[in-house]
Amino acid sequence: MLSSIGRAAIRRLVSTSATTAPRCIAVSRPITYGRGFIQGFATTGQPKAASTTTKATTKTSKPKATKTTKATKTTKGTTKATATKGKTKKATATKAKTKSKKKAAPKSKAKAKGKKGARKRKPMSPENKAILEKRALKKTALFREPKQLPDGAWTVFVAEHTKGETIGPERIRARMGDLSQSYKTISASEKQRLADIAAQNKLKNAAAYKAWVESHPPEQTVEANRARGVLKRKHNYPKGVLKLIHDERVPKKPVSAFSLFTKARWASGDFANRPFLDVSREIGREWARLPDVERHAYEDLGKASREDYEKEYEAVLHRKPAPRRSTTPSA
Structure with a gap:
């Protein structure tokens, strides 16, 4: 038989909750309690199994969580890898840009140097300008006849x-x-x-x-004659008599009113066997003293000749002629 102290201890064990951990009790004497007591004691011990099952279920549920965590970890790893790849690509792109800028920098420097050099160039001497002008005029003059x-x-x-x-x-x-x-x-x-x-x-x-x-087109022959005149006047080239290109397609210059009057006076025969300079001076005085009626007749003829010349010149050379110069001598 147990003592009063042992019975109290057993009652305490039976009254405890099912969730408490089991305790080992050392009994010095054999227990002689009945079957009901043992069953009650067994039922009180059942929560221990339930606790074990909950532990098992928690243990079994943990691997699923680990799988998801692993998946999240892998996704995080991939995102990190892609981010790092993007960063590396951006870094390589920025490096390439900086390299290209560095390579392009010498060109800009060279351009800047060229601009500076162009600013620092000495002005061309008049002798060199004359040489270049003469060379260009020779090409335009068409000397290869x-x-x-x-x-x-x-x-x-x-x-x-x-x-x-x-x-x-x-x-x-x-x-x-x-x-x-x-x-x-x-x-x-x-x-x-x-x-x-x-x-x-x-x-x-x-x-x-x-x-x-x-x-050669008529425009080119006209420019060639102009270049030959400039060469002869400025550079005395070629030496000797100035020879111009005779192009029948180019319209002849119009006859002025004074030229018509001069031809009429020379054709009259009033100045036979007289020096040319004296006759030209006398004709100029006569033109200055000429009545308005006779002067207008010569001016009308000269105006008609000028109009025909302008029409033909524009049709052949596709441009308007230079404005006419007054050849009428002063009174």
Whole structure:
């Protein structure tokens, strides 16, 4: 039989809640309680199993949570990886941009240097300007005209007797002296033969020259003559008589009223056997004293000639001519 102290301890155990942890009780004597007591004690011990089942369920539910956490961790890892990749791409892009800017920087520096160098260039000297102007005018002047055949009996004779020879400047005078002596001794038939060849060469030269002129538009031949005049006036090139391009397509300049009056006065025969300068001065005085009725007649003729010239000039050269200059002498 248990003592009063042991019975009190057992009652305490039975009255405790099912959730409390089991305790081991050391009993010195064998228990002689009935079956009901043992069953009650067993029922009181059942919560221990329930607690174990709850623990098991919690343990079994934990792996699912771990899976989701792992999934979230993997997604976080992928997002972090993509973010890091994006950052690396941006970094490489920014590096490439900075490299391109660095590479482009020398060009901008070179441009800046070029601008500075252009600012620091010395002004061109008048001699260099004249050389460049002369070179440009030569290109515009069209000096490459077709080579002319000898168009005189003497020149044909010289060309035949010097064909294939190279005459230097030191021998040319002596050679021309010998040829002139032999030319004087040739027969009349030989001179006629040379004259016929010269006449044929003139026709060939005229045809070749016309074909060369017409190979250029009229605007170009007009500009070429202007360039030749500037070259002769400013640079004295070429030396000798100024030769202009004769283009029949370009309209001739109009005749002024004073020019018409001058031609009429020269044709009258009143100034025969008189010096040219004296006659031109006298005609100028007569023009200044000319009555208005006669002056208007010449002016009308000059105006009509000017109008025809402007129409033809614009049709051929596709531009208006320069304004006319007054050639009327002062009173």
